[in-house]
Structures are given as C-alpha cells and as structure tokens.
Amino acid sequence: MIRAENVSKIFGSDPESALPLLKQGKSKDEIREETGQTVGVNNASFDIEPGEVFAIMGLSGCGKSTLIRCVNRIIDPTAGSIFFKDPEHGEQDITTLNAEQLRILRKRHMSMVFQHFALFPHRTVLSNASYGLEIQGRSNDERELRGQQVLDMVGLGQWGHAYPSELSGGMQQRVGLARALATEAEVLLMDEPFSALDPLIKVDMQQELKKIQRELQRTVLFITHDLDEAMRIGDHIAIMEEGRIVQIGSPEQILVNPRTDYVAKFVEHADPTGVITAGTIALPFESDAFESSGERDGIRYSHHRDHPQIRYGRDRDGRLRGVTIDDREVPMQQLEQVLDAAEGAEVSRLRDEVAITCSEETVLRRVLRGRLHSTLPVIVTTGDGRARGLIDDPELINGILEKRGHTA
Amino acid sequence: MGESLEFLRTLMNDPFGFLDIPVRQIITDIVNWIVANFRDFSRTYISPPVRGVMNSVQWALSSIPPGIFLIGIFLLGWWAASWRIAVFSIVSFALIGFMGVWDQMIITLSLVVTAVFFCILFGLPLGILSSRSDRFYAILRPILDIMQTTPPFVYLVPAVMLFSIGNVPGLIATIVFAMPPVIRLTNLGIRQVNSEFIEAAVAFGSSRRQILWKVQFPLALPTIMAGLNQTIMLSLSMVVIAAIIGAGGLGLEVYAGLERLNIGQAFVGGIGIVLLAMVLDRLTQGLGEKAPGVRHKAD
Numbered sequence: 032m033i034r035a036e037n038v039s040k041i042f043g044s045d046p047e048s049a050l051p052l053l054k055q056g057k058s059k060d061e062i063r064e065e066t067g068q069t070v071g072v073n074n075a076s077f078d079i080e081p082g083e084v085f086a087i088m089g090l091s092g093c094g095k096s097t098l099i100r101c102v103n104r105i106i107d108p109t110a111g112s113i114f115f116k117d118p119e120h121g122e123q124d125i126t127t128l129n130a131e132q133l134r135i136l137r138k139r140h141m142s143m144v145f146q147h148f149a150l151f152p153h154r155t156v157l158s159n160a161s162y163g164l165e166i167q168g169r170s171n172d173e174r175e176l177r178g179q180q181v182l183d184m185v186g187l188g189q190w191g192h193a194y195p196s197e198l199s200g201g202m203q204q205r206v207g208l209a210r211a212l213a214t215e216a217e218v219l220l221m222d223e224p225f226s227a228l229d230p231l232i233k234v235d236m237q238q239e240l241k242k243i244q245r246e247l248q249r250t251v252l253f254i255t256h257d258l259d260e261a262m263r264i265g266d267h268i269a270i271m272e273e274g275r276i277v278q279i280g281s282p283e284q285i286l287v288n289p290r291t292d293y294v295a296k297f298v299e300h301a302d303p304t305g306v307i308t309a310g311t312i313a314l315p316f317e318s319d320a321f322e323s324s325g326e327r328d329g330i331r332y333s334h335h336r337d338h339p340q341i342r343y344g345r346d347r348d349g350r351l352r353g354v355t356i357d358d359r360e361v362p363m364q365q366l367e368q369v370l371d372a373a374e375g376a377e378v379s380r381l382r383d384e385v386a387i388t389c390s391e392e393t394v395l396r397r398v399l400r401g402r403l404h405s406t407l408p409v410i411v412t413t414g415d416g417r418a419r420g421l422i423d424d425p426e427l428i429n430g431i432l433e434k435r436g437h438t439a
Numbered sequence: 440m441g442e443s444l445e446f447l448r449t450l451m452n453d454p455f456g457f458l459d460i461p462v463r464q465i466i467t468d469i470v471n472w473i474v475a476n477f478r479d480f481s482r483t484y485i486s487p488p489v490r491g492v493m494n495s496v497q498w499a500l501s502s503i504p505p506g507i508f509l510i511g512i513f514l515l516g517w518w519a520a521s522w523r524i525a526v527f528s529i530v531s532f533a534l535i536g537f538m539g540v541w542d543q544m545i546i547t548l549s550l551v552v553t554a555v556f557f558c559i560l561f562g563l564p565l566g567i568l569s570s571r572s573d574r575f576y577a578i579l580r581p582i583l584d585i586m587q588t589t590p591p592f593v594y595l596v597p598a599v600m601l602f603s604i605g606n607v608p609g610l611i612a613t614i615v616f617a618m619p620p621v622i623r624l625t626n627l628g629i630r631q632v633n634s635e636f637i638e639a640a641v642a643f644g645s646s647r648r649q650i651l652w653k654v655q656f657p658l659a660l661p662t663i664m665a666g667l668n669q670t671i672m673l674s675l676s677m678v679v680i681a682a683i684i685g686a687g688g689l690g691l692e693v694y695a696g697l698e699r700l701n702i703g704q705a706f707v708g709g710i711g712i713v714l715l716a717m718v719l720d721r722l723t724q725g726l727g728e729k730a731p732g733v734r735h736k737a738d
Contacts, residue, residue, distance in 0.1 A: 105641055138644030149639035153657045163643040214643070
C-alpha cells in the first residue's frame with residue numbers, strides 16, 4: 032500500500048550537500064560537523080501491506096515524526112521515493128505530486144491523527160469530526176450524518192454539540208480519531224496519538240483502535256515511543272535510531288531476535304507475555320528431549336526424558352490422539368475452553384490433570400493462565416492440527432526471561 | 440597647522456553650518472504638486488464615497504427615535520456583554536441626551552462608524568496580506584508607523600487642500616490615524632494561530648484559502664476584535680481635531696466652546712465624547728469575548 036524507498040530528510044541551509052555523506056554511511060553527528068546540516072531521516076525504506084498496522088518506534092528526536100510527515104508531504108523529503116498504491120490510480124510516487132494532486136491525496140486517501148489532538152477550538156465536536164468532509168465539499172446533510180456516524184463509532188455520539196475544551200484528553204483524541212476516520216481515507220497516519228494520555232486511558236484507546244481496525248481494516252502508520260504500545264498495536268514494527276530504521280519485523284521477531292544492541296536494550300524492558308507465541312517457545316516433539324515409548328493401534332507414543340510416565344500419542348498425520356499418565360487416559364481440552372470456563376471463578380490451588388492444547392499463535396500470557404488450571408504441560412498444535420511440541424515450566428520461564436525459543 | 444585647528448574648532452562648534460537640507464521647501468513643493476495634480480482626483484473619486492457612507496450612516500442613525508435608540512443600545516449591551524454594561528450604556532446615552540447634545544452625538548457616532556467602516560474595509564485585507572507575506576509587511580510597517588506617529592495637525596492642512604473643509608477631510612485624517620491597529624492586530628492574530636491547527640488543516644487537504652477562512656481567521660478573531668476596539672478609540676480621539684477643519688458633532692462642541700471661552704459648552708462636549716467612548720469600548724470588548732476562538736478557552 033505504501034512503500035518508502037531510501038527516504039531521507041535533511042534540515043538546514045543546503046540539504047543536498049549532506050546527501051553524498053549519507054550515502055557513505057556517515058553518522059548524524061559527523062554530518063552535522065562536516066556540513067552543518069541536520070539529518071532528520073536517513074535512508075528509510077519500508078513496505079506497508081494494505082490493512083495492516085505498521086508501527087514506527089523510536090525515542091524523541093529519532094526522526095519518526097519527520098518520517099510520517101514525509102508520507103503525506105507535510106514535510107518534503109530531500110531524497111527518495113514514497114509509493115502509494117490506491118485502487119483507482121495504481122501506484123504513484125508521492126514525492127512527485129504537484130500541489131493539487133497532493134491535496135486530493137490528503138482529502139481522499141490519507142488522514143492524520145496528532146499527538147496533541149489539534150482539534151479546532153472554535154468548532155464543535157461534530158464540526159471537527161466532519162472537517163475533512165467539509166474540505167471534500169460534501170453537503171451539510173451528508174456531513175452531519177457521517178460525522179454523527181463516526182462519533183458514534185468512537186463512543187462520543189452524545190457530544191456532537193460540545194466544544195473540544197469541554198472534553199477530557201482521551202475524549203478529545205477520540206474526536207481526533209473520528210475526524211480521521213470520517214473521510215474514509217484508506218491510510219491513517221497516527222503521530223504518537225496516545226502519548227499525551229494517562230496510562231489507563233491509553234490502554235483503553237489502544238483497545239478501541241484495535242476494535243475499530245478489526246471492523247474497518249484501514250492501513251495504519253502508527254508512530255510511538257513506547258515499545259509495548261508498538262507491540263500491542265503493530266502487525267509490523269520498524270525501530271528507528273538517529274534517523275535510520277535499524278530493524279523491521281513482527282513484534283515477536285523483534286522481541287526474540289533484536290538485531291542491534293540498541294534494539295536489544297529496548298526489548299529488555301518490554302513485556303513479552305503479550306507478544307511471544309506458543310509456537311516460538313514450544314519444545315518440539317522432534318527434538319532429542321523426547322524418546323519413543325512404543326506404538327499401539329497405529330498410534331505412536333513418545334515421552335519427555337524427564338517425565339517418562341506422561342506419554343503423548345500421535346497418529347501418522349501427526350495429530351494428537353491421546354495423553355496418558357501411567358497408562359491412564361487423561362482428558363484433553365482446548366485452552367480457550369479452559370479459560371472460558373475459568374473466567375470469573377476463583378483460582379484454585381488444586382489443579383486438574385487435564386491435557387490442555389493450544390494453537391501456535393496463542394500468546395504467552397494465555398498459556399500462563401492456562402497453566403494455572405492444569406498440572407500437565409500445554410501441548411501446542413499447528414494450524415493443520417498436528418501436535419508440534421510441549422510447553423512446560425522451563426519453556427514458560429525461558430519465554431519470560433530470555434525471550435528466545437527453541438528452533439526445531 | 441593653525442588653519443586646520445581653526446577648521447576643527449568650527450566643525451565642533453557648528454557642524455551643521457556646512458550643509459542645509461531644504462526640507463521645508465521640498466515638502467512644500469511636494470504637497471503643492473500633489474494638491475495641483477490630485478485635487479480633482481480626490482474630489483471626484485475619494486470624497487463622494489466617503490461622504491456617501493457618512494451621510495447614509497448619519498441618516499440611518501438620526502432617523503431612529505431617541506427613545507427606541509436607548510432601548511436598542513440597552514439590548515445591544517445585554518446581548519454583547521452583560522446586563523451591567525447594558526445599564527451602563529443606556530444611562531450614558533440618556534445623560535448625553537439630558538445634556539442636550541444628542542444630535543451632536545449622532546454626528547460623532549456617524550463619523551466614527553464611517554471611519555471604522557473604511558478602516559475595516561482596507562485594514563482587514565492589508566492585515567491578511569501582511570500575515571501571508573513577510574516582505575509585504577516589511578514594506579507596510581514603516582508606513583503604519585508614520586500613519587500612527589505623525590501628529591495629525593501636520594496633515595490637516597494638506598487634507599483640507601485636497602478635500603476642502605468639512606466632514607470629509609476630518610474623516611480622511613481619522614481613517615489614516617485609526618487604521619493601523621486593525622492591520623497590525625489582524626496580522627498578529629493570524630500569525631499567532633498555533634501551527635498545529637494549520638498542520639491539521641493541511642493534513643486534511645485544505646487549500647490556503649480554506650485554511651485562512653476556516654481556521655486562521657476565526658482563531659484570530661479575538662485579536663482582530665482587540666484591534667477594532669483600538670481603532671474605535673483612536674477615531675474618537677480624532678473627533679476634536681477633525682472639528683478644527685470643519686467636522687461637526689461633539690468635537691465641534693468642544694472646539695467652539697474653547698474658541699468662545701465657554702468652558703461649560705466645551706465640557707459638555709468632552710463628557711459626551713468620554714461617555715460615547717466608554718460605551719463603544721465595553722460593547723466591542725464584549726463582542727470580542729463572544730468571538731468563537733475565545734469560546735471555552737478559559738477552562
């Protein structure tokens with residue numbers, strides 16, 4: 032949907048003079064010393080798929096806000112191309128658009144949410160929410176209808192006639208979000224939208240955004256300085272340092288496999304339990320920790336070296352067919368059912384002997400919760416139903432502490 | 440040696456003896472030239488519209504029966520500001536009437552309204568242009584300084600020469616003197632609009648014109664209203680001076696009183712001007728606070 036190729040932005044009196052130095056791979060400080068120019072963004076490239084949330088994470092001053100403004104050209108990049116693909120016009124290079132084309136892009140295809148909301152104080156909430164529609168030249172009735180619709184969507188249906196200053200910060204940003212959604216632009220640019228909010232409100236808003244995103248499937252470019260936020264919201268994350276993108280990957284890839292020390296330092300303080308998945312930490316049945324314990328009725332049994340009494344039976348296709356302890360059959364249950372059944376109930380110190388199964392994509396937090404209800408390891412299955420491996424205490428602890436999985 | 444010492448002594452004692460800039464003559468020549476060449480122009484193209492507006496305003500204001508006028512001013516005060524100001528306004532205007540200078544007040548009010556009308560007509564666009572172009576404002580600024588600081592007495596004579604005596608030259612002098620605040624504060628108000636609002640407007644594809652009218656202008660309105668308030672005050676301060684060259688109203692009352700050493704008459708005119716000024720000030724301030732940009736800003 033949006034593809035950036037070697038985008039650079041240099042601030043100063045003679046930006047071009049710094050470009051050759053950027054190509055040589057010189058650092059921000061070196062370039063400032065040699066040419067007096069300030070590097071905002073340094074050769075950033077990324078590719079955002081339609082319908083995904085792409086988070087750019089970095090500390091203040093790393094160039095992330097500059098980069099997002101290059102995408103709708105509130106800031107003109109010094110070098111590089113940004114391609115935008117929309118169903119009507121195919122792929123076009125945003126950096127080559129003239130003023131008129133640029134306004135059409137902003138009116139119809141891209142909208143933006145700002146860190147400090149930037150709601151117009153002289154307009155009511157409804158007229159703020161429908162600002163983009165006004166610029167599109169829609170009729171009064173249409174604006175009111177659609178404005179009310181988006182306000183309802185963000186839960187502020189009753190507040191249309193209030194003024195922004197009468198609203199709390201969280202509510203104001205809901206209006207900001209409504210304003211951006213109203214134009215039905217395919218691309219939503221969000222510049223640290225939740226950074227100015229209280230922590231609790233922030234989590235609320237993140238969930239709200241995820242909910243809305245599930246319904247609307249917009250393509251979102253989300254800027255944040257908070258790695259946990261990036262991991263909660265982003266399908267992919269780009270990490271920026273000093274104007275450069277140092278790593279792009281899924282939250283889990285970044286958590287499990289930080290490419291540089293800088294990324295590793297961030298990741299160290301991140302909460303892995305919502306990101307690491309069962310598939311990553313599971314100990315595969317194929318590993319040498321498992322030994323065969325014979326075959327019966329076409330079902331092959333195996334057990335973990337340290338717990339020979341627990342046997343896992345799989346058929347020829349690799350599907351889980353049964354779990355026994357000392358030859359006694361143990362009931363099997365899916366993690367979702369266990370958690371649903373346990374919801375609201377008090378946690379008992381007495382855990383059942385039940386073989387819990389979960390899919391590869393289940394996040395660590397849910398596996399941990401499941402473990403509260405059973406004494407047995409959790410069995411991880413793949414999308415096509417094959418049993419892939421086990422998660423026992425060592426895997427859980429490794430998952431939390433080291434964030435590195437076993438690779439089969 | 441002795442000769443050069445002598446030269447130095449003369450230089451220190453009278454350094455200005457060496458050069459005589461004939462400014463008086465130059466200015467006189469310039470003014471004469473302007474009067475000779477633009478007299479017809481100004482009397483055919485500038486006087487009639489100014490006089491026309493003035494006469495219409497005066498006709499409109501004087502056709503309102505004073506009793507209705509008083510009720511109107513009370514309601515206006517209530518709507519624009521508060522009931523206190525409404526009471527203050529009606530009492531002030533009633534006092535003017537009881538002092539016997541109601542008709543003169545109507546003339547003065549017409550002069551002020553006309554001057555302010557032209558100040559807005561030219562000042563607002565100039566202020567907007569200034570806010571959009573640094574170069575334009577750099578050129579305009581010294582002109583505004585000259586307009587505001589040149590003592591009005593200095594340009595009364597050329598004004599009379601161009602427009603002859605009466606209300607028109609008084610109005611022209613008033614407009615020149617009172618217009619700068621509208622220009623300055625329109626420029627300031629628009630420039631002061633927080634850049635985040637501009638950025639938001641740009642991000643949604645607004646054109647420059649849309650940004651101006653949908654965002655900058657409404658947000659600058661409280662500042663512009665403050666400029667308008669100053670313009671009204673400045674034009675009131677000119678009414679006495681304008682009376683010297685034949686403008687009527689309360690200013691003439693003061694001027695005539697002074698000429699005849701009739702202190703009472705002069706004071707009645709003066710009090711009338713002060714009351715009118717205070718009412719107009721409170722009303723425009725009230726209006727300024729009603730502007731949408733200020734709304735709810737307090738909390």
